[in-house]
Amino acid sequence: METQMKPILRAKGIDKFFAGAIALDKVDLTLYPGEVHALLGENGAGKSTLIKSLTGAYHRDGGTIELDGAQIDPRSPVESQALGIGTVYQEVNLLENMSVSDNLFLGWQPMKRRLLDHREMHRRAREILKGYGLDIDPTQLLSSYSIAIQQVVAIARAVELSGKVLILDEPTASLDREEIELVFSVVRNLTSRGMAVVFITHFLDQVFELCDRATVLRNGCVVGERKLADVSQGDIVELMLGHHLEATKRRAKQSSPGETILSMKGFGKRGMIEPFDLDLREGEVVGLAGLLGSGRTETCKVIFGVVSADQGSAELSGKSIRLSSPRTALEHSLGLCPEDRKTDGIVGDLSVRENIILSLQARQGWTRPLKRSRINQIVDEYVKALDIRLASPNMPIRLLSGGNQQKALLARWLATEPDILILDEPTRGIDVGAHAEIIDLIERLREQGMALIVASSEMEELVAYSTRVVVLRDRRQVRELRGEEITTDRIVKSISQGETAA
């Protein structure tokens, strides 16, 4: 059936070279109308580069693209958009300084007598967003809405602008289950109208839920194209990594945690997170579970002093301390790897090396620079340990693939060798292979006696490494699960029931 259908888009032999690296090597991609096509691969495999080369955001070095049987050669995203290929890019989203309507309609605003018709624009924006289940005021600045809403707006824009092909580069990375459902239903709706959707993600569950076929990339080459109905998750993972991967499971044996090092009482911040008590012991991992907006990130931020708590007290190894700023937290040997790497962590134009040693250097003080050899040693160690794929540690970090940026950020905090490490969504945007590595790493750090707080939206992951799981709901801690209680089922139940106290 599908094979008899005429493809809507056919890319053949796409090449893309960067200084010092071949990012794409004769890549083929075929899309049929009405299908959701997954583009899979490890971090740095070339997924984002492929779609940028297709849409003209990058100039490709070879290959042909056919859309509806006709050769096309888009030189810019505008051109490909006009041809019917809409894209939501991975790293850059929208303009935070403009209103939601402006963002939706930039470049194709409704006009009245040769001038912009703002009223009509706002009305239509409201209507479009309703279709995505969002009831927001489109006249407000985009920056006044959460990342999740911004993402939905980006998708809405791409959908409205394209007619034939929609490309989504990790669109669900920062959405919660409900919002993912929303996006999925929109995607299904679009494909039923004959549109082809390219879906890039590291969530294999979502791939099997939504997609019909998948193209798998490894090191810039296509290693396979599969109908998803015919294969299992294991097959796909093996294709991606080139080897088999053990399923992550709960570690049976867990050494007993040591002494309490951080203890918080009635700690909280009005309007952000309700007061909570939390004792953290050496050699334990406290998982924070909950839906998006349930207060996971807020908890991390309050503990690290990104926003200073306005109530409660904290004790570090029995001594009362004030966690009023990241600086003090850093001095007390705390570390936080934030959720939104683009705005909170990465300094795009600095090299990977500089990004990795940033926090270490900051703690040491800028007047006492680290020795060159020591820097290289640290950087090499973490690049290897986390398998960060790069041409050289000197390259600006913005040139790394999204997942590799995330790993570099993690390396930054590991390099400070903190006593307490807070990780907010450490595996977001990270491929399955590295995912397993990061879980191993958390395990190793715990065994070395580090205390960790890990917020994550992935239950299996929490189950795999947590000594305890704190469940949050509506910015409140509702339940704590320990030992045998820690199962995906129990976490899901506690999140949905909320009230039932331990």
Add this chain to the structure above:
Amino acid sequence: MMRSPRLALYITMTTFVLAFLISASQYPSMLSTRVVANLLTDNAFLGLTAVGMTFVILSGGIDLSVGSVIAFSGVFLAVILRDTSMHPLVAFVLLLMVTTAFGAAMGSIIHYLEMPPFIVTLAGMFLMRGLAYVLSTDSVPITHPFYDTIQDVVWKAPGGGRFRLIGGIMILAYIVAMIVLHKTRFGRNVYALGGSAGTARLMGVPIARTTITIYAIGGGLAGLAGIVYSIYTSAGYSLATVGVELDAIAAVVIGGTLLSGGSGYVAGTFFGILIMGLIQTYIVFDGTLSSWWTKIVIGGLLFAFIMLQKALGWATTKGRRPASESATQS
């Protein structure tokens, strides 16, 4: 919830009204059409320059060449009218073409050679000042009868105010700029560029065209400001209007526009100009204060407004609502 750029505009407007009321309560004679008319006339060329500067700054750039362009324009017109029999209107058109092309050229260099606007327009500043010197090092008076005709276009308001044509041109420029920035696609693209050039490009904003047009507008308006200045002074002098670019930048920032681009209103710039003019008027009325106090007060204001921007920017992101509150279902 509040929108921070609007709020900045309202604060600028309130500042102006308060400042005016305070001045008027001390010197009741300031509350006259004469003062208002002079405020417009005296600041017309600066006001026009600041309109162009608003476009440039909104897009995330800067234009340091405008002061020199004004001086060049004055000398250019004076020399042409002295040495040829060209009608001033023709000379005006010629001049506007030259300065617009000059702006466009700077915009092209900034875009295609990926050079920082600061450097490119700094070079433009020296170039234009140099050209003005080449044309004439002395102050050249303009005696053409057409200039007298223009200067005689006044609307005498009750109360002794004389509203001149050049003030009208400035106000017109503000109205047109407002329409362009808020009611055309180009205008929205200016904001998009200032928000993030990379994102704007991916969203389909024609970066090259927009950048070049922005600097062309800056150059064109500086040329227009030069014409207005030559009408205002009836002369062209290559040493005139040194540092006007900085006054224009100050007016834009006091008007609530973010120096890093992407946020602000041209109406704010108008009030920025008025506030700066008002300070000068106050000092004239006072009579005992040194005119350097203008600079000091403007410095203080600039500082205050930059602090304010910081606070407002912080307030908007702070108040972000979680996604769940806006979902229609659930």
